[in-house]
Amino acid sequence: MCTVGGGPDIGNIEALVAKDYECLDCKSKFKGMGRRPMCPSCQSRNVKPA
Amino acid sequence: MSNLHEAMHISFKNDEIAYLCGQKSTIAFTKTLGNFFYLETETEETVLFTEPEDLMVASAFGTGDKILRGLQCTLYQLRELGAPLIVLPKGHPASPRLKVVVSIGPRTRLSCKIQPGTHPEQDVLCGSEEFADLEILAEPGGAEARGFSFKMGIVIIKQL
Numbered sequence: 001m002c003t004v005g006g007g008p009d010i011g012n013i014e015a016l017v018a019k020d021y022e023c024l025d026c027k028s029k030f031k032g033m034g035r036r037p038m039c040p041s042c043q044s045r046n047v048k049p050a
Numbered sequence: 051m052s053n054l055h056e057a058m059h060i061s062f063k064n065d066e067i068a069y070l071c072g073q074k075s076t077i078a079f080t081k082t083l084g085n086f087f088y089l090e091t092e093t094e095e096t097v098l099f100t101e102p103e104d105l106m107v108a109s110a111f112g113t114g115d116k117i118l119r120g121l122q123c124t125l126y127q128l129r130e131l132g133a134p135l136i137v138l139p140k141g142h143p144a145s146p147r148l149k150v151v152v153s154i155g156p157r158t159r160l161s162c163k164i165q166p167g168t169h170p171e172q173d174v175l176c177g178s179e180e181f182a183d184l185e186i187l188a189e190p191g192g193a194e195a196r197g198f199s200f201k202m203g204i205v206i207i208k209q210l
Contacts, residue, residue, distance in 0.1 A: 018096045032086075034099025040086060 020050040056199045060207075061192040067122055067210045070195060071113055072203040075178035077160065078121035079107040079186055079193060080129065080210055087154060088134035095134075098154060103188045107158040109177045110150045118206070124150045126210055151176050160184040 018031045023039035024046045030039070037047050062068045062080070070077040084102035088095055106128060108121045127133040135152065138145050153175040160177030177184065180203075185196040 030097055031094060032097040032099060034086070034097075035101065036084075037097075037099050038086060040088070040097050 021047045022050040023047050057194055057196045058198050058205075059189065059192060059194050060205055062207050065210055066207050067125060068193065069118060069121070069206040069208070070181070070184075070198055070203055071118075071206060072178065072180045074113065074180055075109065075111050076113055076117045076121060077107065077109050077177065077181060077184070077186070078118070078125060079105045079158075080125050081188075082106050082129065082154060085129060085132075087128060088132075089137055090134045091137045092139055098135075100154060101156065101188075103190055104154065104156050105158065105186060105188045105193055106152060106154045107175060107186050108150050108152045109160065109175050109181075111178055118208075120150055122208070122210065124152060128152065129210070156188045158186045160186075 018033040019037075020029065021032050021037055021039075022029050023042060023044055025044040026039060026042040028039060028041040029050060030041075032040075036045070038045050039047050060068050064081050064083060067078055067080045081102065082100040082104040084100055084104075086100065087098045089098055106125055108124050110117050110121055128135065153173060155173055157173050158175050159173055160181045160183065161174050162177060162179040162182045181198075184198055185194075187194045187196065
């Protein structure tokens, strides 16, 4: 899913398939990728794409 | 000789780390436990979500105790201390100095032909020629190493 590093060079992070999310419990906003998003601040699964 | 048809199931517990030790390089992997990880660039932060059985795979050129400890340290920092993954911009002078590279997800493929500028959304990880095209797939209770056999090296399981 995600590789960081690669010998002589790394980068192209702009190509990351990430979505913006908002936590419906603590209202924090974050960018995430993966199948089961969770709020990194309060660990709630009650999040939605922003 | 290609070992792509060979596959080995490697069982390890959640608090253990598995090593594939070759002649010139070493691969280490452990479970993510469903943790999330921070990917940090110069301008933004992305949270990577995982499933409990997913793997974090680390690759290093070199063998021996120092390398094993370095790989363990990297995976321990990421999983147990919540250390962020730092993504350097292309051409950064520190890039060629990296000793350990990491991939996180259900599947990781090792490649020795990786193009400069690894794409973080891909499941390809830089490795040495001896482990070229080796695939590490998450499985319940462990992992499957496709393309690995005991002719290529040894497997070590240790406490993380």
